[in-house]
Amino acid sequence: MKLRVSLHFAGDDIRSVGILSEQGRESIFAFDESFLASGLSPSPFRLPPARGVQAYDGRGGMETFGLFEDALPDGWGRRIVDTRFRRLRGRLPSLLERLACLGDDGMGALTFHPIDESMVEGDRGDFRLETLAESAWAFDDNRAEDVLPELRRAAGSSGGARPKMNVGINPRTGLVCAPGAHLPQGYEPWIVKFNTRAEGPDAGRREFAYSEIARDAGADVAECRLIETKAGVFFATKRFDRSPGGRRLHMHSAAGLLHADFRTPGDECAILFKLSDALTRDYAAKTELFRRACLNVLFHNRDDHLKNFAFLMNEKGVWRPAPFFDFTFAQGPNGWQTLSVSGEGEHPGEADLLRLADDVSLRRADAAAVLDRVKSVRDEWRDRLQNLGVKLPTPPTI
Known part of the structure; x- marks a missing residue:
């Protein structure tokens, strides 16, 4: 089985990227010559545009290249696909069959053809x-x-x-x-x-x-x-x-970009800043990531793994961080912060956040201003959460 992979940005703006196939249990991908000439790079670190066939190297405990792994349903969505496929075919789907089940409206701009119409009817x-x-x-x-x-x-x-x-x-x-x-x-x-x-x-x-x-x-x-x-x-x-007008943006998680196993704690928060620097070269993007780190630490969102951070690419190949998502009160593995802050995962605090800012070359004045604003919001919201009837699953530690 082979799948044609495309970037569908809008209407007739469909860019054929290449052909994904399998040899045994190994994922194989070959870029189209026309796409190589476009200058776009939808997964620049682990699947860079190149002539010839590229094989997935097995990093990160994924089934395939991170570019396509991000498109696959996981957790609850995977169970939905498996249940339906088993009922229709009497077995679980292969990797390519899972991707063919996505139809034309998966997350981001990637599409996979031919579509398994029996799964999307x-x-x-x-x-x-x-x-x-x-x-x-x-x-x-x-x-x-x-x-x-x-x-x-x-x-x-x-x-x-x-x-x-x-x-x-x-x-x-x-x-x-x-x-x-x-x-x-x-x-x-x-x-x-x-x-x-x-x-x-x-x-x-x-x-x-x-x-x-x-x-x-x-x-x-x-x-x-x-x-x-x-x-x-x-x-x-x-x-x-x-985006307005029906345009689509390519979306790639930090885990997928790096072929990182997001299920295993131990990654450093600083890796997100290096990733942002490489993709965006934008100081404001780095400041935004620091704001999210402060929010996760001060509001006890410890499930801040690398799949909960993503980047968006438009049809011109310009990258930016995706909006903040999956932010809520959550425990991490054994109660630790999934992304450690300057080496501290058990009890990260303000000093660790400011050390992170220094490590990733944020100006200390900018970092202090961001941290102060988050602390001010925390003070305002402690009572508001109770007034809104929002119950935290464990005694509040924010």
């Missing part, structure tokens, strides 16, 4: 979020023999442990439709997260409150909202890999 009409939520919970509780088509379309390309849906939302009417490369007029691309039974009903409110905290601290955050339904209150965030 389903009504594109309007539906209710509570129906989707009930179906997701039934699937989670092993009460569903098959996967609702709308759930399969909405969740089949998502990552993370929580049920996460790519949908179109009409902000004027509140109606929701299945995702697609071309949403109906008046609909916008959003991601809606359903809480799991283990998290309880407050997970959405908690993540929304944290998005407001990040915004107050000056972080770049996509538009977020809470959606109230008969089934509960859900957190929603507008997709930042889509």
Whole structure:
């Protein structure tokens, strides 16, 4: 089996990148000559544009090159794909078959053809979020023999442990439709997260409150909202890999760019700054990353692994950090910060953050101003979290 990989930026702006195939269990990729002439480099460190065939080197505990690994569903979305595929074919899908299941609306701008239409079929009409939520919970509780088509379309390309849906939302009417490369007029691309039974009903409110905290601290955050339904209150965030007018942006996680195993703690936060310098050469981008490090430490988001940081590339090959996402109160492995700060993972604090700023060549005055603002926001929000009815899963340590 072979897949043609393309970057679909908008409408007819589709750039064929190359051919992905397998030899045994080894991923093989060959760039198109026409793409090599374009000057674009969608994964410059681990799959740089070059003539000839390149084989995945096995780094990072991934199934394939990080460029394509980022497109694969993981966690909950992977279970959705596996359940449907096993029901149709009596077995689990191969790597290329998983990618063929994505359809034309996976995260970012990458597309894979031919598409497995049996996995992406389903009504594109309007539906209710509570129906989707009930179906997701039934699937989670092993009460569903098959996967609702709308759930399969909405969740089949998502990552993370929580049920996460790519949908179109009409902000004027509140109606929701299945995702697609071309949403109906008046609909916008959003991601809606359903809480799991283990998290309880407050997970959405908690993540929304944290998005407001990040915004107050000056972080770049996509538009977020809470959606109230008969089934509960859900957190929603507008997709930042889509821009007004339907243009798409290529998205690549830090883990995928570096072929880093994000599941294993021990990476240094400083690696993000080196990555940003190499991609963007933008001091403001580095300042933004420092702001996020301060937020993660001071607001106890210890699940700050490398797949929760990403970069976006436009059709001209210009990179920038993706907006801050998956920011919420969370424990890391054994309660430690997943990304250690200047070598400190157990109890990182202000001194470690300022040492990080020095290590990555941030001006001390700029770093101090960012840290002071985050501390001020923390002081303001301690009481507001309680007033909003947001319950933290463990005694507050922010």
